[in-house]
Amino acid sequence: MPIYEYTCQDCQITFETIRSIREADAPITCEQCQGNNVKRRISLFNASSGGRAIAGGPSCSSCASGACSTCGSH
Template sequence: MPIYEYRCLKCENNFSLLQSLYPAENNAECPKCSSKDVKKVFSAFSFGAGSGNSVSPAPTTGFSGG
């Protein structure tokens, strides 16, 4: 079951909800202020493809002045 992240536009509270694959309608509400004025956001970690450690290559070229 996918987890959708929402953000409350009222109190700016981020929360995640478990929804079915085919949500009938956007009936999510903020658990903090129970406001229906929420917006669905996409979490970045949801797009992670497998477990890969990508380390940024450190620049080996040293500036020795000149």
């Protein structure tokens, strides 16, 4: 499931929550002040689906040498 980041407009904290896509825009309360003035930030959609876009490098040690049968990304 994707990880979503939310920022509380009242206390300016940012917290992460793993939710289903369907729940992404559902109301959420700030985990610090329990307020409702929370905005969703840009989600980290692909954080757990390979990771190649995040680091820009190989997603596993085998990838460094080209074809990779471990993660199947080539």
